[in-house]
Amino acid sequence: MAPTGKNAGKRGPTEKQPKAKVARYLKSQEAQINEGVKSSLLLKGTRCSEIMGNVLKDLRAMKAPAAKLLTKKNEINLFDDSQSIEFLCTKNDCSTFALASHNKKRPNNLVFGRTFDNELLDAVEVGVENYKSLNHFKGAPKKRVGSKPMFLFVGDKWTKDETLKKFQNLILDWFRGDPVDALSLKGLDHVIQVTALEEKVYFRTYYVKLKKNPSGDKSPLPLLTRSGPDWDMTIRRTHFASPDMWKSSLKLPKSLTKKKTKNQKTNAMGETVGRIHLERQDIDSATGRKTKAIRVAEANEKREEREAIEEEQKREMESEGNMDYSDDSDEDEDEAPRKSKRRKK
DSSP states (O other): OOOOTTTTTOOOTTOOOOOHHHHHHHHHHSOOSSOOOOOEEEEEOSSOOHHHHHHHHHHHHHHTTSEEEEEEEOOOOTTTOOHHHHHHHHHTTOSEEEEEEOOSSSSSEEEEEEEETTEEEEEEEEEEEEEEOGGGSTTOOOOOTTOOOEEEEESTHHHHOHHHHHHHHHHHHHHOOSOOSSOOGGGOOEEEEEEEETTEEEEEEEEEEEEOOTTOOSSOEEEEEEOSOEEEEEEEEEEOOOHHHHHHHTOOOTTTOOOOOTTEEEOTTSOEEEOOOOOOOOTTTOOOOOOHHHHHHHHHHHHHHHHHHHHHHHHHHHHHHTOOOHHHHHHHHHHHHHHHHHHHO
16 A cells, blocks of 8 residues: 555654655655646445446546546445545545446446545545436537536536535535646637536536637637537435534645735735724833924024013003102192091081
8 A cells, every 4th residue: 555645755763764755755745735627536446337337437538547447346326434445545646536326226326536745635425416427418519528618507406515525625626637837829719617417416418619700809709519428416425524524625825825924915806905903002101203394493482572561561660660649648638647637627
């Protein structure tokens, strides 16, 4: 068994340093900053019908070249014990898988799943009905090898039902292909429409043929043609990751994470808006730099205030010097004879 992500690169205290070839292999199995296409492992269960075998062949054609089909049957009970599927995915270096089986209790059974760190992450079991293979549509053009599909999810349930939300994420991850920086119109040659209606999910595939726009516009007009494979699905059993494991699977390396800027966000117009928080300022004790004009104005104000005080004092002194005491002397002279008259009596 190939080393898992947890044990890759770890050695005990008594183990020797691995050789260069082994060291390179262990390094290649570690998590990479830029992961390539997710390869898919297609395998059969203990019992598999001819219809489900054709489903696996069509899935390989849609996912080629990042798909590997195993011809032997495997005794796997995925929802009871996931060690077998984890071992096979690790051995074949595949992170997504599809398991086809058929029995009386669950006829035409298909399980879509994916792994993380060589452990089962998500798995959804569906029943396949009304299957039409690629050979059913004779004369229909086929998708190019390595082309990326365009997805269209129809129905309100994709946004309301939690199970369908996770199933949608699983489907997109299963068919996403190799990550690219730019797309060519020639590479967008098929559309997959997935419709959720009542209790069923309808899977339809269309080939896209680009035709010249008669109006003269540079953008071509797409013409859709049914090319298969098509089938109807009924969700049976599910297995989704725990919150802690799901959080770990979404974690990005530090080199790709951007440091969050506090109190800063981008509005609907794409503009960066910031909020500044300041402590309460003591304006009374705050002193600023005084310019020359302010110093001259303060000096003139003090000088004018001083001159006004001096003028006020001067006026008070002049008023005291010019005071008239004639009225007071007359009153004293009048009072003197009155006193003398009183004495005579």
